Structures are given as structure tokens and as C-alpha cells.
Amino acid sequence: MDKICVLGAGSWGTALATVLDENGHNVVIWSRRKEQADEINSNHTNSKYLSDIKLGKSLLATNDIKQAVKDSKIIVLGVPSQQVRKICKMISNIITDNQIIVNVAKGIENDTGLRISEICKEEIPNNRYCMLSGPSHAEEVSRKMPTALVAASEDIDVSRTVQDYFMNEYIRVYTNNDLIGVELGGATKNIIAFGAGILDGLEFGDNSKAALMTRGLTEISRFGVALGAELSTFSGLTGIGDLIVTCTSMHSRNRRAGILIGQGYSIEETIKKIDMVVEGITATKAVYNMTKKLDIEMPITECIYRVIMGELDPKVGVTELMTRSKKHENEFIFKL
Numbered sequence: 001m002d003k004i005c006v007l008g009a010g011s012w013g014t015a016l017a018t019v020l021d022e023n024g025h026n027v028v029i030w031s032r033r034k035e036q037a038d039e040i041n042s043n044h045t046n047s048k049y050l051s052d053i054k055l056g057k058s059l060l061a062t063n064d065i066k067q068a069v070k071d072s073k074i075i076v077l078g079v080p081s082q083q084v085r086k087i088c089k090m091i092s093n094i095i096t097d098n099q100i101i102v103n104v105a106k107g108i109e110n111d112t113g114l115r116i117s118e119i120c121k122e123e124i125p126n127n128r129y130c131m132l133s134g135p136s137h138a139e140e141v142s143r144k145m146p147t148a149l150v151a152a153s154e155d156i157d158v159s160r161t162v163q164d165y166f167m168n169e170y171i172r173v174y175t176n177n178d179l180i181g182v183e184l185g186g187a188t189k190n191i192i193a194f195g196a197g198i199l200d201g202l203e204f205g206d207n208s209k210a211a212l213m214t215r216g217l218t219e220i221s222r223f224g225v226a227l228g229a230e231l232s233t234f235s236g237l238t239g240i241g242d243l244i245v246t247c248t249s250m251h252s253r254n255r256r257a258g259i260l261i262g263q264g265y266s267i268e269e270t271i272k273k274i275d276m277v278v279e280g281i282t283a284t285k286a287v288y289n290m291t292k293k294l295d296i297e298m299p300i301t302e303c304i305y306r307v308i309m310g311e312l313d314p315k316v317g318v319t320e321l322m323t324r325s326k327k328h329e330n331e332f333i334f335k336l
Helices: 011-022 034-043 065-069 081-091 116-123 156-166 179-201 206-226 231-235 237-248 253-262 267-274 279-294 299-308 314-322
Strands: 003-007 026-030 060-062 074-077 100-103 129-133 147-152 171-176
Touching (some): 003 011, 011 026, 011 156, 026 065, 074 081, 081 279, 100 116, 100 156, 116 129, 129 156, 147 237, 179 206, 179 231, 179 237, 179 253, 179 279, 179 314, 206 299, 237 253, 253 267, 279 299
Parallel strands (some): 003 026, 003 074, 026 060, 074 100, 100 129
Antiparallel strands (some): 129 147
16 A cells, blocks of 8 residues: 555546556645646546546545655656656655656657656656556556556566556556667657558558558667667567557547648647647657767658658658668668
């Protein structure tokens, strides 16, 4: 019956809070908005993010971050990736060294290109860190649909601790010590999912999407290996598994955003219509800038970047990708 706090009352943070609550822990969700915290406490709902889901009566919420963090065994970072540094700064004078950080945001900091673990090391360096990732939609987890996740940390004991807290009859958690690969897989798959949505918006078929996902996985792997990840990680849940679920489901806001772009909406109109953070947009910008510095060939990512920046029509982008110079499929995963 340990206390656990979830910082962020969005769909994923709330869904994971319900898992921890059902596993018998004392869970507190922190929300920026008092009215949202009041709704969770009074009505046991979070109507904006998980409509039709009734939350457990023992699940509490607060807009006082100090109250949420105090005495918590685990602190779950459930905020969008671009807000992680700000939240870490907010808790840096509250947190104690024995509290474990569990990040569930999939992204790369746009301005710096840093992974979330690297941000945490800068802002709260004395706390042990774990990434919880994998093919998972909040809408399905909140309905207790079977889901497999990965707890990745440089400290295997931390991974096992997180595994114990989250695992139950419908959540299976594996451990992994390739933190770099797990973090990069979760961030970069959003780029390819955004591209998959564009194909759907253009009304291209299954052939096109299969090609995009497969060659997209090659780019993800190439990028990850160049930054120190293990190639085998991208064949697992946080690589191909997360890519499949994000590219094919309407639960995916990245895919839904891409569909709107393919249908002719602007980036500004798309973000307004989705009304939630689209990690694929910020990830595309961050990864594209990193590929130029590292001289990594990622043509799909570059194409999507140019579409996002308004430099390229999506249909023209597809033609450019299809008419690139001839390649052998099994060329090495990254350029020496």
C-alpha cells in the first residue's frame, strides 16, 4: 500500500493511475487545473481525456504538486515530453533521493535533442529513473484490455521494482536494460505514425502503409544504433510493437493528425482539431535536426519534416520517396 503520484492528468497518466489504484496502491494524480482535480475527486471521472470511464473511488487528485510528491514511493511523469523539464524543475526542491522516477512520455526535447532520462539527470540527478513504454493506448488500458509494456532502466533492480508495481492480470511488464533504445523507439515511432496518417488522408492503401512502416522501422533502427541503442530492441515491444499500434489505430493522435494533413488541413488547424499534444510533430523537428548533425540518412523523416514546415506537398513527398535512387533492401542499418 505504497503512495504513488502521477504527475499529469491526461489520458495516459489517468489510465496508469487506475492500474496502480487497482493494484492496491494509494494513488494521487496531480493536475494543473483545480476543476479537473475536483471532477476526479467528486465524480470519479476525467471526462475530457477518458470519457465513459469510471475511476476508482479511492483514486485521489490534487492541484498541489507538493502534496502529490510528498512521501510517494514512485513519481510517474505523465506530462508531454516538452513539459518534462519544467515539471522536473518544479519538483527539484520537493523530491527526495529515495523516490523513483517513472517516465511514460514518449518524446525528445525539441530544443536540445535530449532524451527524457537525460533531462531528468540534469534537473533531478540523484533519483533513479525508469522508462515505462510499449504498444499501449490509454483508452484500452482503462478498459482492462490485455497490454504488454517494457520497464527500461540502467539499474535492473529499478526495472524489476516498476515491473512489480504495474503488473497484473491485464498488464504484463517486461524488463529491459537498453534505456536508450526504449526511449528512442517510443519517440521516433510517432514520426512514422504521423506519416501513416498522411497516407490514410491521401486515401492510399495497405501497400503504402506497409512499406512506410517497414522502411520507417529501418530509419528508427538506424537512428537508435547511431546513438548507442541495441539493434535487437527495435524488434521488440518498444520498437516494432509500438510502431504497429500507433500506425494502425484511430486511438493514435499522431495518426489522426497525419490524416488531417493528408486531407489538406494546415498544421495549425490540425493541432486545434486534435486538441491534445501531438508528439510526432515535435519529435520530427528534433530528430530531423539531429540527423543533420550526425549525418544519418532518414529520407522518410526528412520528407515528413518538410511537410510539417510547409515546404512540401504530401503527394509530392510520396513521389519523391518512391523515385529515390535504387537501393538494396538489406544494406547495413546505418551508414559507416
